[in-house]
Amino acid sequence: MGVADLFRPLTLPRGPDLKNRILLAPLTNWQSDDTDGTVSDADVHWLSRCAAGNFSMVMTCAANVHPDGKAFPGQMGIWSDAHLPGLRRVADTIRQHGGVSSVQIHHGGARVSPALIRGRTPVGPSTISSGVRGLTLTQVEETRDAFIAAAVRAQRSGFDGVEVHAAFGWLPMQFLSPAFNQRTDHYGGSFENRCRFLFEIIDGIRRTCRPDFQIGLRISMERYGVPLTEMREVAARALREAQIDYLDLAVWDYRKMAAEAPFEGQTLLSVFTDLPRPAGVRVGASGHVMTARQAAEVLDAGCDFVMLGKAAILDPDLPKKAEVDENYRAPGLPVTTEYLKSSGLSERFIEYMRTWEGFVLDG
Numbered sequence: 001m002g003v004a005d006l007f008r009p010l011t012l013p014r015g016p017d018l019k020n021r022i023l024l025a026p027l028t029n030w031q032s033d034d035t036d037g038t039v040s041d042a043d044v045h046w047l048s049r050c051a052a053g054n055f056s057m058v059m060t061c062a063a064n065v066h067p068d069g070k071a072f073p074g075q076m077g078i079w080s081d082a083h084l085p086g087l088r089r090v091a092d093t094i095r096q097h098g099g100v101s102s103v104q105i106h107h108g109g110a111r112v113s114p115a116l117i118r119g120r121t122p123v124g125p126s127t128i129s130s131g132v133r134g135l136t137l138t139q140v141e142e143t144r145d146a147f148i149a150a151a152v153r154a155q156r157s158g159f160d161g162v163e164v165h166a167a168f169g170w171l172p173m174q175f176l177s178p179a180f181n182q183r184t185d186h187y188g189g190s191f192e193n194r195c196r197f198l199f200e201i202i203d204g205i206r207r208t209c210r211p212d213f214q215i216g217l218r219i220s221m222e223r224y225g226v227p228l229t230e231m232r233e234v235a236a237r238a239l240r241e242a243q244i245d246y247l248d249l250a251v252w253d254y255r256k257m258a259a260e261a262p263f264e265g266q267t268l269l270s271v272f273t274d275l276p277r278p279a280g281v282r283v284g285a286s287g288h289v290m291t292a293r294q295a296a297e298v299l300d301a302g303c304d305f306v307m308l309g310k311a312a313i314l315d316p317d318l319p320k321k322a323e324v325d326e327n328y329r330a331p332g333l334p335v336t337t338e339y340l341k342s343s344g345l346s347e348r349f350i351e352y353m354r355t356w357e358g359f360v361l362d363g
Contacts, residue, residue: 019054043076066146105163108122123139161245162215216248246284284305
């Protein structure tokens, strides 16, 4: 496929069509109110900027579904109805620019720092160390229901859908992992049981929200204590059951090769894009895509769409520019604070980007 194929519309099984195949990845940015997670003016400005840049789907940063799920400073919240007014502002501005809107719903689980949750002990599937408190059965069900309630809040706020964040070792992935999940009830033990928490979230959202509400699922293609064969089966089940509308494959580089048997010698991406899609669930990926031609390569690798993160930070107008210049590439690193401000980043967002080695020239 060529760069022009990035600008063909994409139909999902449910909800509005995407005007092109370049989507904004969910990006940590530290911009929401650090006390209660309410949306800030900076959140609205940044997401509006990306929608105006012609990203077909604009997704928020990971929004935590429970106060104990907060994983980074200034994380957006969606655990309370008090968050609705700010969320509506975001959904409205994305819609005004012709974009499809989504909230990524998230819980940090055992990876949360006590400092972020007022000294409380982080929770996880099991008590795997003195610093993590295993959830009781009732608490597992309450946390599952918190994800579902968050999706309902997103719908009430005017969003077109949500993405369930089950990547990068956060709580849903912790339930998948035999290293984190040592439960002896029906949420632990066998692979089927370890999948139960995630799929009950997905099924609950589908059952509770309106029929055309879009559901995405983000999974990691490697690491975090889940064998590649099992992650592939998670993806296969999601594609087969088709309660989701798109699968978002997260990897640090879309060209990375698989290291686990029996997949050596093929790209991680191909391990998942080779799976059958009997119900038309769409599949996309992110991972160090910095040019228009690289984005087209992701489609060539069997994806229906590409999600941009770092490249979007460097140029939120990337889709507009790539449509008229097939050789377009995002600016090289490092970049200055002033440059990032001109791209729509707030001081807090820039502060976060300074934690990325080699990103901010004067940081």
